[in-house]
Amino acid sequence: MFAKLFTVFITICLASFTNLCAYRLGKGDVPWSPPRSYCPHCHHPLYWWQLIPISGFIVQGGHCHFCHYQISTYDTVCELACGLFAYMLATPALFHSFLVIITIQALLFICSCDYYYQCLYPLSLIGLLPLFLIIPSWSLPDLATWIIIMMVLIALAIMVRLHWLGSGDVIFIAALLFTFGLEDTAVIILCACLITLPFFYFHRQAHLPFLPALCLATIIGLTITCS
Template identity: 30%
Template sequence: MYVLLCANLLTASTISIPRENCSHKAPCIEYHAFMASVKSIFNFFLHKANFFKHFATLVIEVIILLLIFLIAFFIGASLASFAGCVAWRFANNVPQTIPRSFCENCGHALCFWQLIPVVGYLLQGGRCAFCKHKIPGHETLIEIMFGLFCGKIFLLHPDSPNLLTLFLSAWLLFLAWTDALKFCVPAASLYGGGALLLLCRIDALAQRNAIDWCFFLLLFCLMRLFEQKQMFGAADTFVCLILSVLFGIQNFCFLLFLSCCLIILHYAFFHQKMLPFIPFILCSYLFFGCFFPQVINV
């Protein structure tokens, strides 16, 4: 009997020990599980926070680039509008300073909001707000094209945009517009702008070799020959020489080839025998500037 009682007590004691250990370990297991859940939730929200942080940074960068593009677009459109105004006044022998901008049809002075490039045209519905005369749409189209071109220049180099390219574009635009209106350009603008461009890129002149200078001389002789036969103008010759020096032989040949193709297409549709050449150079320049900027990189 005594042996049986001792056996029962021993069995009870061996069973009670693991129960006591399990009761002590259960809160620890639940605590670790709870902390693991909290950690996973925290990591989830941290991942989401990083995602939203990167997304917000991306949105801010897009907004900044959009603002840069809009500012550059407005600058380019304003330059185009100003060049068109100066060219029209030169072609019609109107003083550059007075009177203030006016409607070409009724002569009424324009309000400030009518002078805003592109926006003024849209607000007026393409017609003068005073006489309802239709405003030429090609001027607004040129403003849009030049604005997009300048916008791309600033987007490619937002920190340090190529101001020389911008000046060259404005110079070509003014000469092209004047050439299209009057078949001549102001000598001061032609030679002054060309000399300034060469001075800004005096290093480009030093890098040219003997073959380049022979090509420039040959090009000059050919164009002078065309001038004598009244197939080419002196301004066209000077502009081509400036561009060939700035862009190099190969890139200038691309520009000249596209300009000649555009002239052939224009003649095929409109059969106009006498054409200004600088506007076609400008169109080729803008085309390469938008799609192949390495060609016109100065």
């Protein structure tokens, strides 16, 4: 139990920093400059107690301590979700928990980049490599499966040309195909579509970010697979 709680604690703390990295990199800044986080509305540097994941949001009542501007719930929801999935996936084995932390942070970074700026850094997919070790009984696809995967990727590329999907979505789905396989990837995409539908219905956005839903569906699928 202690190992799980420790994994959850580390995951939540890193989730806060991962969101910061995604937000600053998208603006063309670097994660460590400026050294202290600040309110995006009044630009006042934040105190240490405001930076504590989850509790900082609760103590401030969801509003900036200085200008009373409403704080986005995105960071807090991500921290809670990351902690929950870390608890469900972590084991007493230190190496396995380390792989879980890396995978969750990689998915969160991909999710946040698309959420904030509708972009994907291809290098961030390296963080998904631990999936090959986390997924039980993973094996290389056979020749027939490879052919089907190639056909699926060609179809996805056509969708990009037709502006039905973004190139980042296709790259991420390709990574899923090589890790989860055809059937599980199809289930993940279906789950992501179901997650996206309510947001599309209520917001009516022409270009709704799809990677956040794909990342959430991926971690749900991973949790089910490993349970």
